[in-house]
Amino acid sequence: MERDANFAKKKAERATVRSHFRDKYKLPKSELDETQIQQAGDDIELPTELAKMIAEDNEEEQHKQSVIGQLSNIQNVDLDQLKDKAQATLEDLKTSAEKCSMM
Structure with a gap:
């Protein structure tokens, strides 16, 4: 029975x-x-090794589905340079908004 x-x-x-x-x-x-x-019965759980593998797989898929994950898949894209450009653009917008007489 136990078997x-x-x-x-x-x-x-x-x-x-x-x-x-x-x-x-x-x-x-x-x-x-x-x-x-x-x-x-309801007490069935995944074996710990399989649960760990599934969790890692889910994390990897979430990263791939994110915008940065999609950008990293594109060849010849330098994410650091893209980030620096975006920050520079934001800073330019802030300075131009400060100089604007209407705001």
Whole structure:
């Protein structure tokens, strides 16, 4: 009985991983996976190594989806130079706003 319980738990853990990736990549859900998770109970968690890998993957994807992540993918873009230019432009705007007689 104990062996069967451990086996059911392992199957549910694998089903949890598969369902996570199905959600992440917007794939159709599997009724078999949902059934295995329900049979094992609500106390099923991802193994710590897999949870750590998924968290790292999520952080990497968030960085890639950010504006800076997209800019870093473009070849021959110097982010430091771009940042310096943006700061210089802001400073120029501030000085011109200070000189403006209407403001």
